[in-house]
Amino acid sequence: MADLHDARELDETVLAKLDELVPFAPLHQPVALAFARAARLRWPHARQGVAFDTDFHASLAPWSRRLPVPEAWDALGIRRYGFHGLAFASALRIVAGHDTGILKGRAVFAHLGGGCSVNAVEGGRSRDTTMALTPLGGIPSPTRSGDLDPGALLYLLRHERLDAQALEDGLDRSAGLAGIAGHGDMRVLLADPGPQAQLAVELFAVRIAQSIAAMATGIGGLDHVVFSGGIGHRAPVLRARIVARLAWLGLALAPDVNDAGATRIDRGGGPSIWNVAIDEERELAESALAWL
Numbered sequence: 199m200a201d202l203h204d205a206r207e208l209d210e211t212v213l214a215k216l217d218e219l220v221p222f223a224p225l226h227q228p229v230a231l232a233f234a235r236a237a238r239l240r241w242p243h244a245r246q247g248v249a250f251d252t253d254f255h256a257s258l259a260p261w262s263r264r265l266p267v268p269e270a271w272d273a274l275g276i277r278r279y280g281f282h283g284l285a286f287a288s289a290l291r292i293v294a295g296h297d298t299g300i301l302k303g304r305a306v307f308a309h310l311g312g313g314c315s316v317n318a319v320e321g322g323r324s325r326d327t328t329m330a331l332t333p334l335g336g337i338p339s340p341t342r343s344g345d346l347d348p349g350a351l352l353y354l355l356r357h358e359r360l361d362a363q364a365l366e367d368g369l370d371r372s373a374g375l376a377g378i379a380g381h382g383d384m385r386v387l388l389a390d391p392g393p394q395a396q397l398a399v400e401l402f403a404v405r406i407a408q409s410i411a412a413m414a415t416g417i418g419g420l421d422h423v424v425f426s427g428g429i430g431h432r433a434p435v436l437r438a439r440i441v442a443r444l445a446w447l448g449l450a451l452a453p454d455v456n457d458a459g460a461t462r463i464d465r466g467g468g469p470s471i472w473n474v475a476i477d478e479e480r481e482l483a484e485s486a487l488a489w490l
């Protein structure tokens with residue numbers, strides 16, 4: 199994984215390396231590779247390129263990259279790589295179009311979609327991020343657990359005799375919001391007054407607010423907060439619940455502007471707060487242009 203950085207030609211050698219990474223992202227990698235192979239069959243004479251969702255995180259701080267595991271596991275590649283790099287790059291590009299200050303300041307990005315992660319960016323470079331080796335780590339997502347006590351997995355393996363497939367199914371597809379409330383659609387959960395739906399939303403909002411504060415701590419402060427993704431961009435109520443928990447950091451929304459779904463949504467005076475419709479495909483295309 200370590201040598202797959204910059205965008206490049208997608209040839210058979212790179213495809214074979216990407217096949218080896220399927221175990222790290224079972225929800226994502228098989229779909230992306232099937233699509234790439236179908237495109238090769240359909241357009242055999244076209245040149246095909248690839249850009250990596252982890253690439254934005256090549257600049258992670260050493261204390262973020264290294265996981266606190268035995269040295270021998272680190273040598274196996276058990277490290278933080280981070281994901282949603284195309285999403286964060288797009289969000290950064292959009293906000294920089296309004297305020298170039300974000301390229302010099304301390305920013306925390308909350309990308310809340312099918313998968314959710316929070317990212318610390320200092321001077322335009324990623325320094326820390328909540329997802330780690332796989333898109334299962336970090337904050338909870340609609341159907342993924344996020345971080346757990348690793349002892350819980352040992353207990354399930356050893357005493358409940360769950361195998362790796364059962365753990366993967368549970369953690370990737372039946373956990374997160376869906377684990378608590380039975381399904382992971384934030385639209386439905388926000389409209390559901392039932393206790394399980396409310397617990398799921400509250401847990402989600404608190405964990406994200408905590409992660410924003412934690413990410414800010416790693417980069418020594420907070421000048422900008424940026425929301426993106428299907429939930430982050432489309433659910434003003436959730437943004438309000440998250441930001442309300444960060445008032446002690448000086449964050450304050452302008453409620454009308456937030457409800458209207460505007461791009462800049464803070465009240466002024468504290469860190470700026472942004473709400474952006476990202477374009478991951480454009481980031482892919484920009485990477486491809488750089489490679490060509």
Ligand SMILES: Nc1ncnc2c1ncn2[C@@H]1O[C@H](COP(=O)(O)OP(=O)(O)O)[C@@H](O)[C@H]1O
Nearest residue numbers: 311312313340382383384385427428429432433
């Ligand atoms: N109006 C909305 N309010 C709250 N959540 C929404 C809204 N629209 C979409 N979502 C949620 O956004 C998520 C999908 O986010 P998106 O970034 O589009 O997905 P993906 O990561 O799969 O590309 C789904 O969990 C969906 O429930």
Ligand SMILES: CC(=O)OP(=O)(O)O
Nearest residue numbers: 281282311312313333
């Ligand atoms: C990397 C990742 O988790 O992507 P998504 O949020 O689109 O599932």
Ligand SMILES: [Mg+2]
Nearest residue numbers: 311312313427
């Ligand atoms: Mg996504």
